[in-house]
Amino acid sequence: MRVLLISPTFPPRKFGGITQASYDLAKHLSQRGNKVSVYTTDLNNRNSRIHDTMRVQNVSGMGVLYFRNLSNSLASKRIYLPQGLNSMMKRAINNFDVIHINDFRTLLNIVAHHYANKNHIPYVLQAHGSLPIIIGKQRLKQIYDSLWGQSILKDASRVIAVSEMEAKQYESMGVNQDKIVIIPNGINVSEFDNLPPKGEFKKRWNIPGGQKIILFLARINRIKGPDLLAKAFTAISEDAENLKLVMAGPDDGYLAELKRVVRELKIEEKVVFTGPLYGRAKLEAYVDAAVYVLPSSYEIFGISVLEAMACGTPVIVTDRCGIANVIKGQAGLVVPYDEDRLLDALLSMLNNDEIRLGFGDKGRLLARDKFNWEKLTEQVEEVYGEVVKV
Numbered sequence: 016m017r018v019l020l021i022s023p024t025f026p027p028r029k030f031g032g033i034t035q036a037s038y039d040l041a042k043h044l045s046q047r048g049n050k051v052s053v054y055t056t057d058l059n060n061r062n063s064r065i066h067d068t069m070r071v072q073n074v075s076g077m078g079v080l081y082f083r084n085l086s087n088s089l090a091s092k093r094i095y096l097p098q099g100l101n102s103m104m105k106r107a108i109n110n111f112d113v114i115h116i117n118d119f120r121t122l123l124n125i126v127a128h129h130y131a132n133k134n135h136i137p138y139v140l141q142a143h144g145s146l147p148i149i150i151g152k153q154r155l156k157q158i159y160d161s162l163w164g165q166s167i168l169k170d171a172s173r174v175i176a177v178s179e180m181e182a183k184q185y186e187s188m189g190v191n192q193d194k195i196v197i198i199p200n201g202i203n204v205s206e207f208d209n210l211p212p213k214g215e216f217k218k219r220w221n222i223p224g225g226q227k228i229i230l231f232l233a234r235i236n237r238i239k240g241p242d243l244l245a246k247a248f249t250a251i252s253e254d255a256e257n258l259k260l261v262m263a264g265p266d267d268g269y270l271a272e273l274k275r276v277v278r279e280l281k282i283e284e285k286v287v288f289t290g291p292l293y294g295r296a297k298l299e300a301y302v303d304a305a306v307y308v309l310p311s312s313y314e315i316f317g318i319s320v321l322e323a324m325a326c327g328t329p330v331i332v333t334d335r336c337g338i339a340n341v342i343k344g345q346a347g348l349v350v351p352y353d354e355d356r357l358l359d360a361l362l363s364m365l366n367n368d369e370i371r372l373g374f375g376d377k378g379r380l381l382a383r384d385k386f387n388w389e390k391l392t393e394q395v396e397e398v399y400g401e402v403v404k405v
Contacts, residue, residue: 016049016050016112016113016117016396016399016400016403017049017050017052017110017111017112017113017115018044018049018050018051018052018111018112018114018399019052019053019110019113019127020032020037020041020044020051020052020114020126020255021042021053021054021055021113021114021115021116021117021121021123021124021125021127021364022037022038022053022054022055022117022118022119023039023055023056023057023058023095023117023121023405024056024108024119025038025053025074025075025079025081026038026074029120029330030070030184031168032143032144032200032316032318033117033118033143033168035318036117036143036200036318037053037117038074039200039203039388040388040391040392040395041053041075041077041340042076042077043388043389043391043392043397044104044392044396045075045076045077045394046064047075047392047393047396048213048220049396050267051076051077051078051080052078052079052080052110052111052259052315053074053077053078053079053080054080054082054097054100054103054104054123054127055079055080055081055082055097055160056081056082056083056095056097056123057070057082057084057085057087058080058084058095064284065083066271067097068082068083068099068104068381069082069083069100071080071270076105078298079104082098082099082103082203083098083099084096084097084098085097085098085099092173095122095123095129096121096122096178097122097123097126097257097293100122100123100126101126102128103196104129104130104219105126105130107133108130108131108133108134108136112136112403113136113137113139113399113402113403114127114131114136114137114138114139115138115139115395115399116138116139116140116167116171116249117141117143118142118143118145118257119140119142119143119145119146119167120156120159120160120164121165121396122390124140124163124167125163126208127166127167128163128170128292129165131170131226132170132311132328136349137172137403138170138171138172139140139171139172139173139175139398139399139400139402140167140168140171140173140174141174141177141270142174142176142177142181142184142185143177143315143316144177144178144181144192144240144314144337146181146185146188147183147313151221152220155204156177160188161346162347163306165188165189168188168189168190169172169190170400171190171194172194173194173195173196173398173401173402174190174194174195174196174300175196175197175198175395176195176196176197176198176399177197177199177315177377178197178199178316178338179197179315179337179369180315181189181197181316181337181341182195182197182314184329186215190263194397196392196394198217198223198394199316199338199385199386199391199394199397200316200318200321200383200386200391201321201386201387201388201390201391202318202321202322202325202386202387202388203381203388204325204383204387204389205386206219206298206325207298207325207326207382207383208256210298210326211295211298211299211302212300212302213302213303214303214386215294215299215302215303216299216300216302216303217303219296219299220261220283220287220289222259222287225257226257226258227257227258227259227263227305227306227365228259228260228300228304228305229240229248229258229259229260229302229304229306229308229335229361229365230261230263230301230306230307230308230323230328231260231261231262231263231264231307231308231309231310232261232263232264232297232300232301232307232312232319232323233261233264233275233319234263234264234265234267235264235266235267235268235269236268236269237265237269237272237312238296238311238312238313238314239309239311239314240310240311240333241262241273241310241311242272242273242276242349243310243312243352243357244260244308244310244357245260245262245273245276245277245280245282245286246276246354247310247354247361248260248281248282248285248286249280249281249282249306250354250358251355251358251362251365252282252285255365256366257332258285258365259285259286259302260282260285260286260287260387261287261289261300262286262287262288263288263289263291263292263300264289264290264291264292265290265291265295266290270288274288284378290403291309298326300338301322301323301326301328302309302326302327302328304323304328305328305329305364305371306325306329306331306333306347306361306364306365306371307319307320307326307328307329307330307331307347308330308331308355308357308361308362309330309331309332309333309336310331310332310333310350310352311332311333311335311336311352312333312352313334313335314332314333314335314336314338315337316336316337316338316339317337320332321338321378321382321386323378324378324379324381324382325378325379325382325383326379327375327376327378327379328375328378329346329347329372329374329375329376329378330342330346330348330378331346331348331349331357331360331361331364332349333345333348333350333351333357334349334350334351334352336349336351338377340380341385342378343376345377345378345380346359346374346377346381346382347364347374347378348373348374350365365370
């Protein structure tokens with residue numbers, strides 16, 4: 016099948032779940048014999064040249080067009096203004112059987128929607144948690160929805176939700192239930208076949224071998240709840256000298272504030288800020304962690320939770336995470352977004368090695384069985400087949 020995948024960003028740029036999920040899906044679609052093309056922007060892509068309108072690159076067997084993002088020089092780079100996309104879509108739209116749109120409120124989607132409708136090409140929309148208007152730029156989101164968003168949802172042949180939480184969000188925006196398909200994000204199981212030996216991360220960051228690591232690994236953003244974790248950690252670390260809190264991930268505008276919180280709590284010596292971790296360094300962190308915590312106030316899924324599970328690390332998430340219903344009683348604990356309840360969960364996990372290790376073993380099997388990209392890609396292909404036949 017000839018598939019056009021639309022994503023505002025794409026590797027080699029590393030930032031956020033939409034980028035990673037778009038790449039993983041496109042790669043596996045290509046490996047299964049589909050002819051995959053990707054239209055994206057050159058936002059933060061070091062290989063882009065400022066005078067290029069677009070640049071073609073082969074990435075893992077896929078033809079990727081990086082359109083020059085005209086907002087690269089602005090403070091708000093993530094507006095996504097792809098120069099040349101309109102003319103390219105006009106010329107090439109009929110070369111595809113189906114279009115897969117990732118993210119919701121972007122100019123790329125407006126252009127793709129226009130030419131898909133005009134040329135009767137079916138498209139599938141996958142919002143990846145971007146539907147709610149309660150988080151940032153609310154007025155602009157309302158305007159977008161009024162002018163384009165509602166039409167983009169209405170005209171989609173199918174919409175893909177990564178969790179039941181997101182399925183309900185689609186419904187609240189007027190999408191019929193029969194158009195909604197739930198397909199979670201996944202992991203590349205092979206990346207977790209040969210995990211680093213225990214102790215490598217601790218050596219790298221000079222953490223004594225006897226200390227237990229509580230790991231937060233995500234974008235450093237207020238919505239991810241790192242401040243809530245810091246406060247809960249403070250309460251348990253007062254009476255425990257063998258604990259270390261590791262805050263890992265790229266700064267998403269909240270790092271300076273988080274460090275201020277840590278200073279005010281007087282736990283600087285017990286907290287390690289690593290910055291972003293990729294590849295083997297990330298796996299080392301998961302392997303050495305006694306528990307992985309993602310205390311988000313809003314999280315449509317949580318791919319880092321799957322990664323921790325695949326490494327055999329037990330997890331704690333809030334009930335505001337879309338993956339919570341999978342985690343509860345299987346791979347870890349689910350708590351309300353509340354400091355005291357998070358504290359209780361940390362104590363339960365850290366003080367009972369039998370329960371903690373049991374969650375780790377169950378989580379590893381669950382991640383491999385239910386969230387394998389090979390199986391999930393088959394489900395996406397089935398969706399494509401249904402809409403192309405219509």
